[in-house]
Amino acid sequence: MSGQARWFMPFVILLLLTVGCSYEEQSQSGEMPEMIKVKLDVPEKASLHEPTRLQVKLTQGDAPLSHADHVQFQIWNELDDPPSVSPEQGMMTADELENQGAITAKEAEEGHYEIQHTFEEPGTYVVQVHVTHGAMHSMPRARIVAE
Structure with missing residues (x-):
């Protein structure tokens, strides 16, 4: 050599x-971090003029997910769908959701977020939760009958 x-x-x-x-x-x-799992917990029925607890449980892997970036609830009568977002507009920000009446949830315990909502009019309502954590966003829906 x-x-x-x-x-x-x-x-x-x-x-x-x-x-x-x-x-x-x-x-x-x-x-890639594990995906977040969102379990929306909404009763089937709510009494008019009484606070109803709406909850969501967040996990990532097997652990509860605390300190999510944003957890917001949107509630509307199913006869009055909220305005849809155009593909050019993309996903709404937390501020835009709040401007449309979304309610920011508070973390009640580790991985559990909740709000209290009072239904004033009878009807079937759609409850959609918007969960953002890092680059992940989930938007599950459920229905609730207020009578």
Whole structure:
């Protein structure tokens, strides 16, 4: 082996080890976080003029998800759907939802968020919760009959 090759080989080996280790670190940190699971807990019926508790349970993996970025409830009579969002507009922000009457939930216990809502008119209502945590967004719906 010539003098240049002896000097060059350890450098190549060191370079390969460095690149291999940094690739492994990148793939570990670039993993996708587990999806959030949203379980909307709404009673089938509500009494008029009395507060009704509406809850949502959030988990990520097997653990309760505390400190979600936004948890907001939208409630409307199913006969009066809220204005839809155009594809160009994209997803509504938390402020836009609030401007349309969405109610921000408070964390009652670890991973459980809730609001109290009083139905003033009889009818069937749609309850949609908007949960945002990082880049994930979930919007499950349920129906409740107020009488």
